[in-house]
Every structure is written in C-alpha cells, then in structure tokens.
Amino acid sequence: MPRKLQLNDVMVPGLPAGGTEELPTLPENSVLDEVLPLLKRSETVIALDESGSPIGYTDLKTALDEIVLAYKKEKAYLEAILQTINDSCTVIDYEKRVVHWTEGAERIFSVQEEEILGKPITDFFEAEHLEILNTLETGSSVRNQQHHAREDLVVLINSNPVRLEDRVIGAVVSETDITSQIRLNNELHSTSEKLFRLEEQLRKTSPTDNPFSYIKGNSRALKRTLELTRKAARTDANILINGESGVGKELFAKAVHHLRETDTAPFIALNCGAISESLFESEIFGYEKGAFSGADSKGKKGKVELAKGGTLFLDEIGEMPLEMQVKFLRVLQEKRFFRVGGAKELDVDFRIIAATNRDLKELVDDGKFREDLYYRLNVVNIKVPPLRERIEDIIELTHYFLYEISMKYNRPIHGISQEVMQSLMNHSWPGNVRELHNVIERLVIFSDHGEIRIDDLPPEIEQIHTSAQSPSLLQEKGSGTLNEQLGEYEKNIILKELKAAGGNKQQCAANLGITRATLYNRMNKLGIEL
Incomplete structure (x- = not known):
C-alpha cells in the first residue's frame, strides 16, 4: 500500500533564506513514491495545500526513515x-537460493528451515523435479498442477514469478x-466395481439391515450427521432436515423412516416447492368426489391420509403457502382433518419429517413462515453437510456413481485418472451430490473405449493437468507377466527403503517388517547387489 508523505513544519529553521519558491513542490496528500524522484534533484521538497500555500516539507532523512519503517512493516x-x-511455501531469489521456507515445507520435504535458508535449492532437490525453477527461468505461472516433488510424493502446486519492475x-x-x-483413489479403483456388484446382489436377495447403505462416504462430518440421525430415529419426534440442494436430504428421511417404522408402514413424500398454491390443499388433504370441476369422480386421498401409520416427508417445507401452514398446523395438533368438499372429519396419525434448503428461522422473522409451525416441526434438527465440507467423500462417491452409471449405459469404464479426480476434488460443488452424479454421468456418456x-x-x-515430467500414478501400466511386474514392484520398494535407511540393511528390514535374513534372500533373488 502506498505510504502517505510525512511532513516537517515548513517554518523549521534551516530552509533557504530566500524562501521556498525555488524548491520542488508536491500536493500535501502525495505518497512516498512520488517524492523520491524529486529528492534526487533537491535535498528538500515542499508540500502545498489546495490553495498553493506551503504547509510543510520533507527531506532526504525523513524519507529514508519512512522507507526503513515501511520495509520493517512489510517484513513483519x-x-x-x-x-x-x-x-508448503517456498521462495527463491534469482540465484536459486532459498529466501523463505515454511513449516509446511519442513513437514512435506523433511528439510529444516535452518538447513536450507540461503542455500541453492538445487543442493537439496534435483532440478528436473523443481517446478519453481521453471517459473524462475520462464516467468510463467502455474495453478493447480499436479507435480512429482519426489518419487514417493505428489503435490498440488501453484507458482508465480517475483517481479521487480520488468x-x-x-x-x-x-x-x-x-x-x-x-x-486412496488408486486403491478404491481396484475394489469399487466388485463392491458395487456385491452390494447390488445383496440388495436384490435380502433386505438390508442398514438403511444408510445408500448414503456413501466416510468423512468425519458425514459420520457425525449419521450418528445424530440414528439417535433421532429412535424417537417419535418430528425431525427437520437442513441442507443445500442436492445433499441427499430425502435419503436421510427414508433412513429415519426405515429405522423406526415397520416394513409395511408407508413413506409418503411431498415436494412443497413443486405444487401450485391452488392445488396445495387438495394434494395434502385429498377431496371428495365432485368437490370441484375437474376432480376425479371417485374422489382422492390426500398425502396425510396416505401416510397414516407411517411417515409424511415434506420436502422444501419453506415453500408451503402461509394459508396452508395454518391448516396443516391444525392437523398436527388435533390429528384430524376434512377432505376438500367433505363433511366427515377423518382421524389420522403419522410422523413428520420436513426438509429445507432455506433458513426457516429467517423466514419466521420475515413473516413468511409461521413461528408455531416452525417450533412444531423443529423438535430435532439435523444438518446434512454440503459436499465441499466432506471433500474426502468425493472419491468414494465418484467410484460408486462411475460403476452404477457404466452399468446403466452398458459402457464399461477402466478407471478414472488422478487429474480428473483432482479436478473433481477441487470443485466447490454448489449442486452437491446431485451435481457430482450428473457430472459422472456426463463423463461416462462421452467416454471412448472405457x-x-x-x-x-x-x-x-x-x-x-499433470506436469509433463510427472506421469500419473493412476495410469502407470507395467509390461510382462504378473510375476515379473510384481518382482519389479518389490525391487523398487526395497531400493527405496534402502535409500531411506542410508544403506543400513538392518534398519531397512525393520522398516519393511521382515527379518534381515529375509531381506538378504529377497535382494539376492531380485538381483539387488548386497
């Protein structure tokens, strides 16, 4: 940020006896950068107010003091x-010496700050593995690019040149x-297809004991929500599920229903945002035959009647018209209602689960939702976390949808590359799980040869995209027989551990969890020099 010019009193002794007319001048609100060129020509610069009268001055000493203070502040x-x-954050100068090295860099690369500061970064890492050198030499920037910093380390990298003037x-x-x-992505790729097929076979042959089986993910945020949902399902309390569009609120509602109801109990869902206000009452309460023009001649049961003995799920409850809220509240309180056009009061008993992607309390404060209905519905509140708050679940969901959709379209898929997966994990997912499902369906439809x-x-x-010198870990393919490929893989593991142990075979064997004798036998068989 430009620093405002600091001024001395214009009347301080020492100014030229002939006055200030011959000295360079600047407006009083000038910044330090503007005065420095003038101080190259004169030891003193005068500041003028809006009327052109001198109000103060600055000199070389004052400017230097300000420069030093500005430097100290920027450094702090x-x-x-x-x-x-x-x-991890690394900064190097034009001679490739390390200027800054953060704790994150220490953690990832196992090099301490005091070891590397002031030294060429090429003393610690091979030049071909340093994207920062490419940025230094070409002046180009990189954003969200995967990079092999070491043989056993893949990082997501951003880089920028440091420019001074040109x-x-x-x-x-x-x-x-x-x-x-x-x-994790690599491991899931090898197991997801088999797991998906087994799950589908199990669902077809026997009822599942886990009503949450269709809710995929193992993140801490999701596990916490599942735990709260299980506790709520052990009661008859009304439940309000909050969550953005596409997070799977109906899946949670169905899970609660299956946990606390019998197999024959109905689950009736009504999307309050998909019904016009004029049809709302007949949808919820039903109507008698001949109740209005165009009505079914036999009459029709409403949602509350169909849900008797089971669960009524009201999705997008915030969209229910105010007039309808009054009538629905009466049903909840009295457990009785009239069909549209009916004269007979009917008894009803059901449990309520409501869901919304809106802030109902805010709607109450704005007079758009009844406060008494809000508190009636909001006995237990469950918030389903958005996908961006459980990024680790994207991998499992992606693989699940990949195989589900590939089977639907009969388009076998061989796997998903790390660059595609990283792009998915980097997205904010405003449409949540529904959006992810749609994206995976698009990818399967457009896929060629699997x-x-x-x-x-x-x-x-x-x-x-991955960097040119960084091959994808998820797409490496070997050649030769299975035994030959496994042998090569085992050889690479031992060589890597030997290098990490500094050639100490006893330490290497301990790290691998085998005896030294076993290590020697494997090295001999694989042609590794003892």
Missing part, C-alpha cells in the same frame, strides 16, 4: 503470513500434499 506482515499458512528476481511456489488422496477424458468435464469445473 510477510513473516506473519508465512508462519500462519499450513501448506525483471524476474525470484519465484514463489505453494504445494499441498495429495499423495494420500491419490493412493477411458474417461478430462476434456469432457463441464466448463464450470477447472481442469487440473
């Missing part, structure tokens, strides 16, 4: 920022470790 801000961020004087890079995400292409992602999802 920078250090606070670097100490606050969790991700010159690149350094580079900065931030890195987020995504190795575990890729490993391959999912990143270019087929919708334009609103940012495409994250």
Whole structure:
C-alpha cells in the first residue's frame, strides 16, 4: 500500500533564506513514491495545500526513515503470513537460493528451515523435479498442477514469478500434499466395481439391515450427521432436515423412516416447492368426489391420509403457502382433518419429517413462515453437510456413481485418472451430490473405449493437468507377466527403503517388517547387489 508523505513544519529553521519558491513542490496528500524522484534533484521538497500555500516539507532523512519503517512493516506482515499458512511455501531469489521456507515445507520435504535458508535449492532437490525453477527461468505461472516433488510424493502446486519492475528476481511456489488422496483413489479403483456388484446382489436377495447403505462416504462430518440421525430415529419426534440442494436430504428421511417404522408402514413424500398454491390443499388433504370441476369422480386421498401409520416427508417445507401452514398446523395438533368438499372429519396419525434448503428461522422473522409451525416441526434438527465440507467423500462417491452409471449405459469404464479426480476434488460443488452424479454421468456418456477424458468435464469445473515430467500414478501400466511386474514392484520398494535407511540393511528390514535374513534372500533373488 502506498505510504502517505510525512511532513516537517515548513517554518523549521534551516530552509533557504530566500524562501521556498525555488524548491520542488508536491500536493500535501502525495505518497512516498512520488517524492523520491524529486529528492534526487533537491535535498528538500515542499508540500502545498489546495490553495498553493506551503504547509510543510520533507527531506532526504525523513524519507529514508519512512522507507526503513515501511520495509520493517512489510517484513513483519510477510513473516506473519508465512508462519500462519499450513501448506508448503517456498521462495527463491534469482540465484536459486532459498529466501523463505515454511513449516509446511519442513513437514512435506523433511528439510529444516535452518538447513536450507540461503542455500541453492538445487543442493537439496534435483532440478528436473523443481517446478519453481521453471517459473524462475520462464516467468510463467502455474495453478493447480499436479507435480512429482519426489518419487514417493505428489503435490498440488501453484507458482508465480517475483517481479521487480520488468525483471524476474525470484519465484514463489505453494504445494499441498495429495499423495494420500491419490493412493486412496488408486486403491478404491481396484475394489469399487466388485463392491458395487456385491452390494447390488445383496440388495436384490435380502433386505438390508442398514438403511444408510445408500448414503456413501466416510468423512468425519458425514459420520457425525449419521450418528445424530440414528439417535433421532429412535424417537417419535418430528425431525427437520437442513441442507443445500442436492445433499441427499430425502435419503436421510427414508433412513429415519426405515429405522423406526415397520416394513409395511408407508413413506409418503411431498415436494412443497413443486405444487401450485391452488392445488396445495387438495394434494395434502385429498377431496371428495365432485368437490370441484375437474376432480376425479371417485374422489382422492390426500398425502396425510396416505401416510397414516407411517411417515409424511415434506420436502422444501419453506415453500408451503402461509394459508396452508395454518391448516396443516391444525392437523398436527388435533390429528384430524376434512377432505376438500367433505363433511366427515377423518382421524389420522403419522410422523413428520420436513426438509429445507432455506433458513426457516429467517423466514419466521420475515413473516413468511409461521413461528408455531416452525417450533412444531423443529423438535430435532439435523444438518446434512454440503459436499465441499466432506471433500474426502468425493472419491468414494465418484467410484460408486462411475460403476452404477457404466452399468446403466452398458459402457464399461477402466478407471478414472488422478487429474480428473483432482479436478473433481477441487470443485466447490454448489449442486452437491446431485451435481457430482450428473457430472459422472456426463463423463461416462462421452467416454471412448472405457477411458474417461478430462476434456469432457463441464466448463464450470477447472481442469487440473499433470506436469509433463510427472506421469500419473493412476495410469502407470507395467509390461510382462504378473510375476515379473510384481518382482519389479518389490525391487523398487526395497531400493527405496534402502535409500531411506542410508544403506543400513538392518534398519531397512525393520522398516519393511521382515527379518534381515529375509531381506538378504529377497535382494539376492531380485538381483539387488548386497
């Protein structure tokens, strides 16, 4: 931020005896950057007010004091920022020496700040693995690119050059470790198809004991919501489910219903946002034959009557008209109602689950939702977390939808690359699980020869590409027989552990969980020099 010019009193002794007419001048609200060129020509610069009268002056000493103070403040801000961020952040100068190295970098790369500061970064890492050097040399930026920082480490990288006027004087890079995400994706790829088929066979042959089986994910946020839902389902209390569109509120409602009702109890759903106000009463309460023009000659049962002995699920409850809210509240209180056009009062008993993506309390405050109905419905409140708050569930959901949809269209899919998966995990998902399902369906429809292409992602999802020198961990394919490929894989593991142990075979064997004798036998068999 430009610093405002600091002024000394214009009447201070020492100014030229002939006055200030021959000195350079600036407006009083000038900034430090504007006065520095003038101080190269004169030791003193006069500040003028709006009328052109001198009101103060600055000199070289005052300006230098301000420059030093500005430098100290900027340095303090920078250090606070670097100490606050969790991700790895590295800054190098034009000679490739490390200028800044955060705690996140220490964590990821196992190199301490005091070891690396002031030294060339190439002393610690191979140049071909350093995206920051490419940024320094070319002046180009990188955003959300996967990168192999080490053989066993994959990071999501952002980089920018540091520019001073027209010159690149350094580079900065931030890195987020995504190795575990890729490993999980790889493992899920090999098991998801088989698991999906087994689940489908199980559902077809026997009723499931777990009504939450269709709610996929293992994130902490989702597990907490499932736990609260199970507790609520052990009671007869009315339940209000909050959550954004597409999070799966109806799945939670059905799970509650199956937990606390018998197999024959009805589950009746009504989307309050999909019914015109004029039809609302007949939809909820039903009508007698001949109740109005166009009515069914036999009459019709309403949702509350159909839900008798079971569950009435009111989705988008915030869209229910105010007049209808009064009548519905009476049903909840008295357990009795009249059909439209009917003279006979009918008894009814059902449990209520309501859902909304709106803030009902705010609607109450605005006079758009009845307060008494709000408190009647909101006995137990369950909030379903949006997908962006449980990013780790995206991997499981993606694989589940991938195989579900590939079977639907009879289009076998071989897997999903890490760059596509990372793009999915980087998206904010305003449409939540429903949006993810639609995106996966699009990818399957556009797939060729079982391959999912990143270019087929919708334009609103940012495409994250891997760097040219960084092959995808999820797409590496071996050659040769299975035993040959397994042997090569085992050889690479042992070599990597030997390197990590500094050649100490006893330590290497301990790290691998085997005896030293077993290690020697495997090394001999695999052709690794002892």
